[in-house]
Amino acid sequence: MLAEHFGPYCWSVDPSIFRSYDVRGRTDTGQIDSATMRRIGEVFATHVGGMAVAVGRDVRPTSRELARGFIDGVTGAGADVMDLGEVPTEVVTHVSGSTGVAGAMITASHNPPNYNGVKLTAPHAVPIAGDTGLAEIGRRVVGDWEAPPVVPGYVEPVGDVIDGYLDHLLSRHNPPPLRMVIDGGNGMVGMVIPQLVARSRLEVVPLYLEPDGTFPNHPADPLNQENLAELCDLVVESGVPLGAAFDGDADRVFFVDDAGMVLDGSAATAILAGYFLDAYPGSKVVHNPIVSDVVPRFVSDRGGVPLLSSVGHSNMKSVMRQSGAVFGGEHSGHFYFGEFYGADSGVMALLTMAEIVGAAAAPLSSLRREVPTRFSSGEVNYTVGDVTTIMDEMVNAFPDADVDRTDGVTLRWADRRVNVRPSNTEPLLRVNVEADEEDTLNHVLAAMTSIIERAG
Known part of the structure; x- marks a missing residue:
């Protein structure tokens, strides 16, 4: 956790809100409030050298107030603000990438309504x-740092930035006529879909596309398949070839095929990677250690170059940029595009998948079955003490395994793989096991559990 590396605390700010990839905490307990956001905005403005900051927000009940506090901090530190209003996270990304300004999105993504925070982007x-x-921003926020006196910046309310963002997406992916179901989870994708439909050849059967930051129908978290049940049923009932579910700030998406089956993150990554490898033979594709080993094998078999990144959107974006990769995917439904600043975009993933489905001779269910599968444990969490010692014991217990220490420890054999990594926010050890045979999966998971329990 980042807070472990902070110095003395001088401000009444809970340091635990600073996570590995963003700032996030509870608003109902006062863990994050407008004063905290003002302090973060002030420090962030100086961190980016006084550059203008594009600020967007989601529709949570607290987002407007928190955005106001953040903006006051930015302008108080002498930087100007482009106020984008209520937009998906990737619209902030587009404005930052296309204009060179810094970016900030007030959101807690898929978390419940009583959470909020901010995702920060450099110019x-x-x-x-x-x-x-x-980490440096967090140290300053909770420490005794004070901004020097400056002339305050100004706020420029920006009109419809969604048009320019859609220009960028549709100039690269404009699928053929296709009917689909989209579950917005009452999140921010509902701000985009009406304009997207008006400007494309897509027809959408809507499900919870009305933005509502209380998320009244189901949590805006498509990683939990319980939240996709209505979507799966509606895809089958409507007879459409594709369904999609977005998270709260619209930068993650999960797909449902014509048979009402959810594509897990690994299958979707492989199918999307195939599209880009056909278009750009021999190109690079980024993945994290949790996606199935099926993905790097699939990429290699198609003539591409698989690249491994640590888990998390900021890590994936960095590898995308540094390597010049055309595409990247994570188990969590984040998909990254070289043609979108190396960043993740749920809507670009939707357009790309619609292109694939619209052009394919076979339905998406057939494409899904073409991707090899393995038995998987999913992510199993254990509360532990000394994470490093336990991971070392796992390595020692399996001397015949190939070992990779990118993001925790990955142990790999021809027929199975284990990834063990510490949580970035909690005292948890996260274990993911996959194997060609279910008995092997159960045996390996039991062995890992035994090692963890003995280490206590």
Whole structure:
């Protein structure tokens, strides 16, 4: 956790709100309030050298007030603000990437309504994470740092920035006529879909596209398949070839095929990667250690170059930029595009998948079955003490495994793989196991559990 590296606390700011990739906490307990956001905005403005900051927000009940506090902090530190209003996170990314300003999105993504926070972006959509600026911002926020006196900046309310963002997306991916179901989860994608439909050949059967920051129908978290049940049923009932579900700030998406089956993050990554490898033979594709080993094998078999990144959007973006990769995917439904500043875009993923489905001779269910599968444990969490010691014991217990220490420890054999990594926010060890055979999966998971329990 970033807070472990902070110095003495001088401000009444809970340091635990500074996470590895963003700032996030509870608003109902006062963990994050407008005063905290003002302090963060003030420090952020100086961190980016007084550059203008594009500020967007989601529709949570607290987002307007928190955005006002953040903006006051930015302008109080002498920087100007482009106030984008209520937009998805990737619209802030686009404005930052296309104009060169810094960016800030007031959101807590898929978390419940009583959470909020901010995602920060350096100028030109360069990601900010713990080791690329966020830790330093956190130290200043909770410490005794004070901004020097300056002439305050000004706020420029910006009109419809969604048009320019859609120009960028549709100039690169404009699928053929296709009917689909989209579950917005009452999140921010509902701000985009009406304009997207008006400007494209897509027809959308809507499900919870009305933005509502209380998320009255189901949590805006498509990683939890319980939240996709209505979407799966409606795809089958409507007879459409594709369904999609977005998270609260619209930068993550999960797909449902014509048979009403959810594509997990690994299957979707492989299918999307195939599209880009056909278009750009021999190109690079980024993945994290949690996606199935099926993905890098699939990429290699298609003539591409798989690249491994640590988990998390800021890490993935950095590898995308540094490597010049055309595409990247995570198990969590984040998909990254070289043609979108190396950043993640749920809507660009939707347009790309619609292109694939619209052009394919076979339905998406057939494309899904073409991707090899393995038995998977999913993410299993254990509360532990000394994470490093336990990971070392796992390595020692399996001397015949190939070992990779990118983001925790990955142990790999021909027929199975284990990834063990510490949580960035909690005293948890996260274990993911996959294997060609279910019995092997159960055996390996039991062995890992035994090692963890013995280490206590």
